[in-house]
Amino acid sequence: MKEFEPVPARPAPDKTVGPLAWMKENLFSSLLNSLVTLAVMALLVYYIPPVLDWAFFSANWQGTSEDACVREGACWVFVNAWSYQFFYGTYPVEEIWRINLMLVLLALVILASFTLPKHIRLKASVIAWLVLPLVGIALLDGRLLGLPVVSTDLWGGFTLNVFMAAASIIVAFPFSFLWALGRRSNMPFIRSVSVIFIEFFRGVPVLSLFFMGSVMLPLFFAEGTNVDKLIRVWIVLIFFMSGYMAEVFRGGFAAVPSGQYEAADSIGLSYWQKIMLIILPQVIKVSLPNILATFVMLFKNTTFLLIIGIPEVVQTLQTALSNSYWLGGHALEGYLFVFLVFWSSCFSMSLLARRIERQMNTDKRD
Amino acid sequence: MRKKDILAITTLAATLTAGAASVQAATLDDVKSRGTLTCGVSTGLAGFSEKDENGKWSGLDVDVCRSVAAAVLGDADAVQYKPLTAKERFTALVSGEVDMLSRNTTWTHTRDTSLGINFAGTNFYDGASFMVMKDLGVSSALELDGANACIQAGTSTELAIADFFRQHGMSYKAVTFDTSDQTRQGFESGRCDFLTSDGSQLAALRVGLSNPANAVILPEVISKEPLGPVVRQGDDQWFNIVKWSLNAMIEAEEQGVTSANVDDKLANGNPANKRLLGGEGELGANLGLESNWAYNIVKQVGNYAESFDRNVGMDSPLKLERGLNASWKNGGIMYSQAMR
Numbered sequence: 001m002k003e004f005e006p007v008p009a010r011p012a013p014d015k016t017v018g019p020l021a022w023m024k025e026n027l028f029s030s031l032l033n034s035l036v037t038l039a040v041m042a043l044l045v046y047y048i049p050p051v052l053d054w055a056f057f058s059a060n061w062q063g064t065s066e067d068a069c070v071r072e073g074a075c076w077v078f079v080n081a082w083s084y085q086f087f088y089g090t091y092p093v094e095e096i097w098r099i100n101l102m103l104v105l106l107a108l109v110i111l112a113s114f115t116l117p118k119h120i121r122l123k124a125s126v127i128a129w130l131v132l133p134l135v136g137i138a139l140l141d142g143r144l145l146g147l148p149v150v151s152t153d154l155w156g157g158f159t160l161n162v163f164m165a166a167a168s169i170i171v172a173f174p175f176s177f178l179w180a181l182g183r184r185s186n187m188p189f190i191r192s193v194s195v196i197f198i199e200f201f202r203g204v205p206v207l208s209l210f211f212m213g214s215v216m217l218p219l220f221f222a223e224g225t226n227v228d229k230l231i232r233v234w235i236v237l238i239f240f241m242s243g244y245m246a247e248v249f250r251g252g253f254a255a256v257p258s259g260q261y262e263a264a265d266s267i268g269l270s271y272w273q274k275i276m277l278i279i280l281p282q283v284i285k286v287s288l289p290n291i292l293a294t295f296v297m298l299f300k301n302t303t304f305l306l307i308i309g310i311p312e313v314v315q316t317l318q319t320a321l322s323n324s325y326w327l328g329g330h331a332l333e334g335y336l337f338v339f340l341v342f343w344s345s346c347f348s349m350s351l352l353a354r355r356i357e358r359q360m361n362t363d364k365r366d
Numbered sequence: 367m368r369k370k371d372i373l374a375i376t377t378l379a380a381t382l383t384a385g386a387a388s389v390q391a392a393t394l395d396d397v398k399s400r401g402t403l404t405c406g407v408s409t410g411l412a413g414f415s416e417k418d419e420n421g422k423w424s425g426l427d428v429d430v431c432r433s434v435a436a437a438v439l440g441d442a443d444a445v446q447y448k449p450l451t452a453k454e455r456f457t458a459l460v461s462g463e464v465d466m467l468s469r470n471t472t473w474t475h476t477r478d479t480s481l482g483i484n485f486a487g488t489n490f491y492d493g494a495s496f497m498v499m500k501d502l503g504v505s506s507a508l509e510l511d512g513a514n515a516c517i518q519a520g521t522s523t524e525l526a527i528a529d530f531f532r533q534h535g536m537s538y539k540a541v542t543f544d545t546s547d548q549t550r551q552g553f554e555s556g557r558c559d560f561l562t563s564d565g566s567q568l569a570a571l572r573v574g575l576s577n578p579a580n581a582v583i584l585p586e587v588i589s590k591e592p593l594g595p596v597v598r599q600g601d602d603q604w605f606n607i608v609k610w611s612l613n614a615m616i617e618a619e620e621q622g623v624t625s626a627n628v629d630d631k632l633a634n635g636n637p638a639n640k641r642l643l644g645g646e647g648e649l650g651a652n653l654g655l656e657s658n659w660a661y662n663i664v665k666q667v668g669n670y671a672e673s674f675d676r677n678v679g680m681d682s683p684l685k686l687e688r689g690l691n692a693s694w695k696n697g698g699i700m701y702s703q704a705m706r
Contacts, residue, residue, distance in 0.1 A: 064419075081419045090421030153448055154421075215454045218461035226462055229448075309409045309451045319410035319417050319449070324683045327412060327573040331547065 066326050078330040079337045082320045086337070089156020089311050095148065099159050102136050106166060114356055122281070130174075133167040152230040156311035158341060164230075164312070165299040168237035169245075175238065176245030181275065183250055194246070201243030206301050209236045214308035233305060241298055248290040252283035285360050292353035296346050303342075313338055393465050393597075393604035394654055397438055402446045405431035406464035409449040412570040413678035413686070414470050414490075423447050429673040430468040430489055430595045430612055432666070437611045437659040442666035456481050459598055466608055467596040470566070486608040488594040489670075491690040491699060493587035494526040495565040497572060500580050502559060507586040511536040514558035518542070518549045526589035527562050550574055560584075564591055569684040587690065607653050614660040616702035617642055618669035619693050625668040632661060642705050649705065670700065 015021055028034040058073035061080075069075035079086070088099055109132055113125035138144040140155065140163070155163075182194030201209075213236035214229060221227060256279055264274040284291075306315035317334045320326060397403050407415035407427055415425040423445075432442040448464050459467045460482050470492075471477075473485040496507050504510060507530070517524055519542040531538050541558045543549040550571045553561040563571065565587060572578050595612060597605050618624070621639055623631045631639040640646040643664070644657035651657065667673060671693070678686045692698025 085417075085419065085421060090417070151446065153446060211453070215457045218457055218463065221461070229463070307451065308454060309449045311409075311449060315409060315449075320419075322410035322412050322570070323416045323418060324412035324570065324573065324678075325418070327570055327683065329547070329574050 066328055069328065074333050075328070075330050076333060078320070078326060078333055082316070082334075085157060085316050085320065086313055086341075087157045088159055089316060090154045091150060091156070091159075092148075092154070095142070095150055098139050098142070098147070098150075102139055102163070103159065105132065105135065106162070110352070114359055129170050133170050136163060136167065152228050153311075155230065157316055158313040160310070160312045161299065161302040161305075162345075164234065164237060164302045164305070165295065168234060168241050169295050169298055172238045172241035172245055176242035177249055177280075179242055179246035180249035180253060183246065184253055198243045198246045201240050202247065206240055207304055207307060209240055210304060210308050212236070229308070230310065233308065233310065237298070237302075241294070244294050244297075245291065248287050248294055249283060251290065252287035253279065255286045256282045288360060289353060289357055292349065292356075296349055299346065299349075300342065313341070393601050394438065394607065397465055401439065402444045403431060403435040403438065403466070404446045404448055404464045405434070406448050406450045406455055406458050406467040406469055407431065408469045409451060411470060411566075412573070413566065413682060413684045415447075415449075415468075424677065426490060426673060426677045427468040427470055427593075427595075429615075429667050429677065430608075431466070433615055433663040434466065434595075434608055434611045436662040436666045437614070437653075437655055438607060440656065440658075440662050442662070456483060456596075459483060459596060462598075465597075465604070469596075470593045471596055473592045473594050482599045483596050484599050484605050486595045486597055486605060487612045488592040489612055490566065490593045492564050492566050492591035492593055493690075494523045494562055494589040494591075495568055495587050496560045496562050496584040497553070497568045497581050498560045498584060500582055504560075504584070507584050507588070508534060508536075510538065510560055512538070513560055514539045514541055516541050516543065516549050516553045516558040516561040518546055518563060519544055523563055523589070530588040546571060547574075565689075566678065566684075566686070569678065569686045573683050573685075583687075585689075603654055607655065610649075610653060611659075611663060613702040613705065614642065614663050615667065615670040615673065616693070616700055617705045618660070618664045619671040619700075620695060620702060623664055623669060624672060625665055628661060628664045638705070647706070 011017075027037040054073045056073075058071045060069040060071050060073065060075050060077050062068060063077045064081055066075070066078070068077045084093075088096060091099060109125070109128045112128060113121070116124055139147075140150065141152070142149050179194050179198055182190045183198060185191045185194070210233055213232045217232050218227075260278055260282065261274065264278045269277065302312060303314045305312045306318065309315065311319070317338060321331055321334060405428075407423065407425075410416055411425070411427075413425055414427045415423060416428075417423055428445075428447070431445045431447070435445045436442040448458065450458050450464070450467075450469060452469075455467055455469050455471065456477075458464050466486075467483075468489075470490070471485075472492075473488060477483065478485055496510070498504050498510075515527060515538045517527065517540050524540075524542075527538070527540075541552060543552050546563070546567065549561060549563070552558060553571075554575055561568070561571065565583065568583050572581050572583065575581055595608050597608050618628075621631075621635075621642060623635070623639060623642065628643065632643040632645050635643070635645075637646060641649065643661040644650055644659065648657070650659045653659065656662075668676070674686075674688065674691065675681045678684045679688065688696070688698060690698050691700050694701045
């Protein structure tokens with residue numbers, strides 16, 4: 001008996017596959033579309049070559065001083081010569097391993113908090129996160145570990161942005177959780193204090209908070225006490241962040257079904273057992289995307305520290321631009337560099353955030 | 367959890383608190399026991415306080431900090447620089463965060479009398495002035511009748527230039543810009559005939575032009591901006607030290623003492639040289655310092671002329687003329703009170 005042989009599938013007609021068909025379908029489907037496509041292409045052809053030429057082909061790459069910038073294009077020599085300052089500030093070169101070690105630790109803790117085995121992950125990573133700022137400050141300052149002291153006025157550059165953002169969000173985390181609980185409390189006093197705190201720090205621009213930290217706060221201290229400027233703005237950042245994060249957590253609390261609270265009550269758990277064992281894990285899961293978004297916002301806000309003279313990366317750039325040996329107008333190159341650094345770190349953070357979300361999304365798979 | 371965190375923050379703040387400098391106590395003792403001078407400088411101003419690629423501070427204002435450190439501690443490098451913005455500078459000084467301020471601060475009556483601070487002298491006489499393109503063929507500001515002016519909005523220069531033109535019965539048209547960078551571009555593209563700003567800023571703006579040699583700064587200075595170091599009120603000894611450290615630099619120039627010939631002058635110079643450098647008399651002891659205080663200043667920082675040339679003068683990219691800042695012996699007004 002002759003076996004049935006299906007006719008082999010024929011390739012799709014030429015008109016519907018391949019780049020030509022794609023272009024016809026997507027770029028030239030109508031007269032208007034064709035015109036728009038042509039106009040956009042003309043614009044690209046007109047503008048892209050000069051930009052590429054400026055940024056790459058006639059740019060200056062080699063050298064250490066402004067005199068090396070003889071060609072028409074961008075003076076990347078400027079960024080290159082100042083790159084150490086842009087990243088590390090004036091931190092002494094021989095102590096730079098401390099900053100690098102700190103960055104590695106930060107990366108390790110991030111990695112650990114979603115690769116450790118499940119049964120120890122939560123506890124281990126919470127402890128690691130809370131210990132990290134203390135270890136970081138001890139390491140960078142050096143006093144507690146018997147290393148040479150590096151005073152805070154030498155800290156600077158992009159790593160300072162990273163540390164200020166990381167250290168303040170980590171410390172703000174437990175605080176903001178408490179503020180959010182306070183806002184949901186039945187006790188009128190605690191509730192109103194929490195509401196006032198949260199709304200004050202959410203309603204005031206971070207710039208004016210920085211000014212208060214740097215200009216007004218010292219006037220309130222007893223004469224003779226002199227709290228470091230970086231510590232003052234760090235505390236300000238912690239307050240600011242805990243206000244914002246408290247609202248993020250409040251959303252998380254609201255998203256947990258009331259059946260969960262009732263179930264916990266019905267088996268006789270105490271208030272704190274209920275919160276820590278039943279509610280908090282669910283709240284964190286729900287709020288994680290918003291927490292990471294808030295962190296990205298805070299990270300970018302650290303550049304505002306420049307208005308009170310903290311040498312973070314943009315302030316360092318402005319200092320570099322006012323150096324009398326670099327007065328030839330390198331602002332464009334400098335700000336492009338800062339833009340690239342910030343964009344790449346924020347973009348990788350949102351990639352990471354998406355990954356964590358997927359991992360934590362255990363109950364509602366889509 | 368909350369208690370623990372509060373505790374953590376307070377202990378951290380305590381450990382990082384910079385050596386609790388008491389405002390009441392003598393600043394001199396604080397500086398000596400700390401071993402460094404904390405000096406408030408600008409976050410970046412070409413020629414006055416600027417940082418280089420290696421994080422090293424230099425400039426005319428920075429040299430005042432260095433000279434005080436040399437006089438008090440014998441080491442001009444024993445300075446901790448605190449970059450301050452214009453708004454926070456006086457708070458930082460009054461609250462004791464810095465021992466002194468050398469941050470191109472204009473000495474005005476209001477500041478001197480109402481802020482609890484004292485100006486310890488003038489290390490740069492600045493003032494609004496004019497820059498024109500060479501091919502305009504103008505050699506004096508009085509020839510600028512009817513010209514267009516590039517001005518940065520919201521600066522005190524705006525007022526000074528209006529007064530100047532009204533006083534001389536001339537007219538001008540203002541083209542205002544927001545930042546100094548835009549002002550420079552406006553000037554360079556020919557939007558206006560002259561650019562006006564403080565003399566020290568003009569020099570920096572000129573270096574940024576694509577061809578600095580095409581522009582000249584006119585000789586007229588139309589407003590008074592005496593810039594100088596500042597200390598807290600209520601510590602007269604420290605006030606004297608800062609005042610006379612600056613005077614020592616100026617006096618050294620008047621006497622022709624430089625960092626190169628200072629050893630020779632100490633050994634073989636005239637009585638005035640020896641008095642200044644500590645070979646005779648007790649100028650140092652009167653200030654509470656070592657007798658070689660001024661020797662250290664001149665040896666490690668240089669006299670005022672050396673500092674000026676190195677930072678803003680002919681040996682620097684800014685190429686500022688001495689002008690008003692020349693020694694009174696050379697027709698300027700830079701003058702030290704008598705060193706005896």
